[in-house]
Amino acid sequence: MDSQEEENIVIKKDRREKKEKKDKKRSKSQPAPEVADTDAVDESSETPAKKRKREALADEIEIDVSLPEPSSKKAARKAKKAKLNPTPAADKDGATDTKTDAASKEESGKRSDFGVWIGNLPWSATKDSLRTFLVENAEMKSEHITRVHLPPPTKPVNPNWSTKPLNKGFAYVDFSTELAMYSAIALTETKMDGRALLIKNAKSFEGRPDKPKVEQEQDTGRGGKVAAKGAHPPNKRVFVGNLSFDVTKEDLEQHYSECGPLEHIHMATFEDSGKCKGYAWVTFGDVEAATSAVKGFVFKDESDFKSKKKDKVESDEEADDKKKSGKKRKWLLNKLFGRELRCEFAEDSTTRYNKRYGKDKPAEAVEGVNPDRWKNFGNSGGNDAGNGGEERRGRKKVDPRTIRSGAAHTNAPRASHAIVESQGTKTTFD
Missing domain, CATH: 3.30.70.330 (RRM (RNA recognition motif) domain)
Structure with a gap:
């Protein structure tokens, strides 16, 4: 026999011995099966793993059609509320109370x-x-x-x-x-x-505040923010708020040039960066242009809108026909750089000046003087009698009773103690 065949025989023997050892270990670890007789062995002992029994199927559900239909969620909520708030029960005789x-x-x-x-x-x-x-x-x-x-x-x-x-x-x-x-x-x-x-x-609404009219909301366009009615009368000057910090005067001028001619734009800016603070005042050439800016839209002819098809070129005759048709569309002006603008009529410059410095400025109280005569004693009465001349420039008349003692003497003009300037004449003595 060759050496190679001998080696194969030895390997086979080793494998058999190992397999026998494993079978012995398995038989020792498994519990001994229960047998009815010493000679008889249960069939289940032959297989190491027990098979799972199939679970029995549940009985079929029987539905009684004669039973009443189950209540809905809404009815269940009502029944729950009725349990929480029970009504007083009826009397034994079957007669209910008048309150019930x-x-x-x-x-x-x-x-x-x-x-x-x-x-x-x-x-x-x-x-x-x-x-x-x-x-x-x-x-x-x-x-x-x-x-x-x-x-x-x-x-x-x-x-x-x-x-x-x-x-x-x-x-x-x-x-x-x-x-x-x-x-x-x-x-x-x-x-x-x-x-x-x-x-x-219950049908009388007297004393309640008036609701804003729906027509005013419809005229504002798509979500334009307009001030409450009666804030300021319509005029050429318009306040524009909710502006972006990157907006410039040129942007506002280009945006509102669709409404009409512009006279002046005053934009509030930061001192350090010079950027917009978020609001500005725009003065238009007429009241109609300012009204269009406050509403947030203007009506323009269809010919003014750019067509979506750039390749299509219309002839002059077709453009004239469109202008003659008279169809107009809304050109929205209520947004700038993606932000909804807050537009409202500002106070007219003349009215603003009169309130601050003119006749409409309310007179301040003067102690010991009739309120009807307060305007006769200037803007600040006699309270600035002891101050410098800058606070007394706008004063027309002063009541001497309001001047404290010694104030007139201390504020009286004094002669200058400086060297007298030469007048060009010379005196000689013989």
């Missing part, structure tokens, strides 16, 4: 044409107490009140308060007749728990 009937009518009733608004209510007021107050103090019955709407408070309670508020301080009450409504309005200024109630017609 009234409450059910309020929930199911709608707003009537005869309603009042009640304000300045005490925090302790409830629907029942308000109903009782109206019935006892006015000539009406409980049946005349069809609805009481008392909104509950929504904001968190102040921890410093001793009592928890039960309402928002106002309520709406509807009546079935007009007579009951006016009898409730007659109770205004009547005190309820120490507070004088304010009762007025």
Whole structure:
């Protein structure tokens, strides 16, 4: 036999021995299977790993069609609220209280044409107490009140308060007749728990601030910010705010040249960098141009707009036809460098000057003088009698009673003590 064959035989023997050792170790580590008889061996012992049993399928779900349909989320919320705020139960005899009937009518009733608004209510007021107050103090019955709407408070309670508020301080009450409504309005200024109630017609809006007109918002274009109506009358001067720091006078001039001719642009700038502070005043040539700038748009012919197709060249005849058609489009001016401008009419320069230095400047008070005569004593009265001449330049008249003692003598002009200048004459003696 060759040496190579002998080596192969030895290797095979080693492998067999190793395999036998591994089988012995496995048999020792596994627990002995339970057998019914000594001779019989369970089939499960032959396989080292047990097979998992297949789980049994669940029974089919049976649905009873005769059962009622489950409630929706909205109905469930209503039922939950009803549990939190239960209504008083009925009597044993089956007769319900009159208050419960009234409450059910309020929930199911709608707003009537005869309603009042009640304000300045005490925090302790409830629907029942308000109903009782109206019935006892006015000539009406409980049946005349069809609805009481008392909104509950929504904001968190102040921890410093001793009592928890039960309402928002106002309520709406509807009546079935007009007579009951006016009898409730007659109770205004009547005190309820120490507070004088304010009762007025629910359809009356007197005393409330006027809402801004929708037309003014529509005229501003796409989101243009315009000042409230009546701030300053329309004039040539316009205030422009919310400007970028990189804006220059040339940019403003080019932007607002679409409105009309410009007279002057005054831009507020920083002293160190010279950049814009974010606002400027633009003076236009006429009021119409300034109005267009405040609105944020102007109307231009379609021929003024650049066409999207640059390759297409229109003839002169087609351009004339477009001009004759008279169709105009909006040219928006409410944005500059991506920022929405805040435009409003500024104060006219003449009006501004008169308020500061002219006749419209309010006169300051002078002690011991009738207010009708304050204007006769200058801008600052006699308070600057002891100061220098710079503060007395605009003064027309001074009341001598306002000058303190010694002030006139100390401020009197003095003769100069300097060397007298020569006049060119010479005196000689013989």
